[in-house]
Amino acid sequence: MSLLEVDDLTVTYRTGGGDVPAVRGVSFALEAGQKLGLAGESGCGKSTMALALLRLLPKTARLTGEIRFDGEDILTMSWGRLRAVRWAGASIVFQGAMHSLNAVQRIGAQIAEPIRLHSKATEAEIRRKTGELLEHVGLPARRADAYPHELSGGQRQRVMIAMALACDPKLIVADEPTTALDVMIQAQILTLIESLVAEQDISLLMISHDLSVLADTCDRLAVMYAGRIVEEGPAAAVFGAARHPYGQALAAAFPRIGDPASRRRPQGLAGDPPDPAELPTGCAFHPRCPARLDHCDRVDPALWPTADDDRRAACVHVLPDEGLSLLTKEPA
Numbered sequence: 001m002s003l004l005e006v007d008d009l010t011v012t013y014r015t016g017g018g019d020v021p022a023v024r025g026v027s028f029a030l031e032a033g034q035k036l037g038l039a040g041e042s043g044c045g046k047s048t049m050a051l052a053l054l055r056l057l058p059k060t061a062r063l064t065g066e067i068r069f070d071g072e073d074i075l076t077m078s079w080g081r082l083r084a085v086r087w088a089g090a091s092i093v094f095q096g097a098m099h100s101l102n103a104v105q106r107i108g109a110q111i112a113e114p115i116r117l118h119s120k121a122t123e124a125e126i127r128r129k130t131g132e133l134l135e136h137v138g139l140p141a142r143r144a145d146a147y148p149h150e151l152s153g154g155q156r157q158r159v160m161i162a163m164a165l166a167c168d169p170k171l172i173v174a175d176e177p178t179t180a181l182d183v184m185i186q187a188q189i190l191t192l193i194e195s196l197v198a199e200q201d202i203s204l205l206m207i208s209h210d211l212s213v214l215a216d217t218c219d220r221l222a223v224m225y226a227g228r229i230v231e232e233g234p235a236a237a238v239f240g241a242a243r244h245p246y247g248q249a250l251a252a253a254f255p256r257i258g259d260p261a262s263r264r265r266p267q268g269l270a271g272d273p274p275d276p277a278e279l280p281t282g283c284a285f286h287p288r289c290p291a292r293l294d295h296c297d298r299v300d301p302a303l304w305p306t307a308d309d310d311r312r313a314a315c316v317h318v319l320p321d322e323g324l325s326l327l328t329k330e331p332a
C-alpha cells in the first residue's frame, strides 16, 4: 500500500462566471520515504492539488475521486479524524511564509500551537520542543520570541518548516517553498528540506514551476498541464528526456544551473496556458504544441505507459500503433 494514493481526482471551483475545472482526473501514488515533484506553469492546478490533499480548499470547490492517505479515505473521513491527520499525518509548507505566519504572534507560540493540539505535552515540554525544532532548522532557540517581521524571508521559511515538522508527520507537502527567496537562500532551504526528510524518513510532495529544482530534490516527477498530469516518471528520465512535448518544453525552460554537461540554454514556450474555464478541445496542450498532429484537437490521450520503462505520458506520440481507438481508454 502506498502512503498516498490519489485516484481520478477532480476539483471544480464554482464561480459566478461558471465552473472552473482546476484539477481534471489526476491519479498518482507516493510511496513511504519517496520524494515526488509536481511541476507545471502557474494556474495548472498544483496548489489546488496540494490543498485538496488535506481538504483545505474553499467551500466553492467540489471534489470527486479518491485520496487515500496511510490507508484512510481523506474525502470521506470525519472532521475530527481530519484534524488529527493534519500536522500529525501530513503537513504543508506554503509559498510566501510572510502570508502564512500570523504577523502579531511570536513564532515560538505559532510553532507550539500544533504540538499543543496534537499531544499531551506539558507547557515546559512544548517550550523545549519548540526550541529544539528551531535549532533543527538552523535558527537559535531564542528566536522563538521574535515576531515574523523581525526575521528574513529565509528565516521565516525555516520557521514554516519547523512548524511542518512539529508533530512528526509522515508526509510533508511543500508548495513552492523557495519561490519568494533569492537564489542563495533558495539553495539553503532546499538542502535543509532534503536533509530533514532523509534524516526523519518523511515522504515529500514538492510543488514548483521550476522543473530543475524538483529534478535536483525528488526521486520522481509529475508534470501538470491544464489540470491534468501529462507525464510522470523517474526524475532523471523526465527532466533529462521528457516524452510529452510539454515536459520537454518545461525542461528546456529550466536548464540545470551549473551543470556543464547540460549545454541547454533556457528556452521559453510560446503562448499562455489555457483558461481552465475555456479549455481547447482534444489535448489541452495542442494549440502550443510543436509536435502537434492533425487529430490532436480531437483526442485527449489518457496517461499511458511509455514503451520502455517506469514512465507514463499522455500524448499521441507515446501510444502504440494500434490506432485512435486506444486514445481515450485506460491501459489494462
Ligand SMILES: Nc1ncnc2c1ncn2[C@@H]1O[C@H](COP(=O)(O)OP(=O)(O)OP(=O)(O)O)[C@@H](O)[C@H]1O
Residues within 6 Å of the ligand: 013, 014, 015, 020, 021, 022, 040, 041, 042, 043, 044, 045, 046, 047, 048, 049, 058, 060, 209, 275, 276
Ligand atoms: N477559489 C478559487 N475560485 C475559483 N477559481 C480558482 C480558485 N482558486 C484557484 N482557482 C483557479 O484554478 C486554477 C488552478 O489554480 P492553482 O492555484 O491551483 O494553480 P497553480 O498551478 O498552483 O498556480 P500558481 O503556481 O500560480 O499558484 C486557476 O485557473 C485558478 O485561477
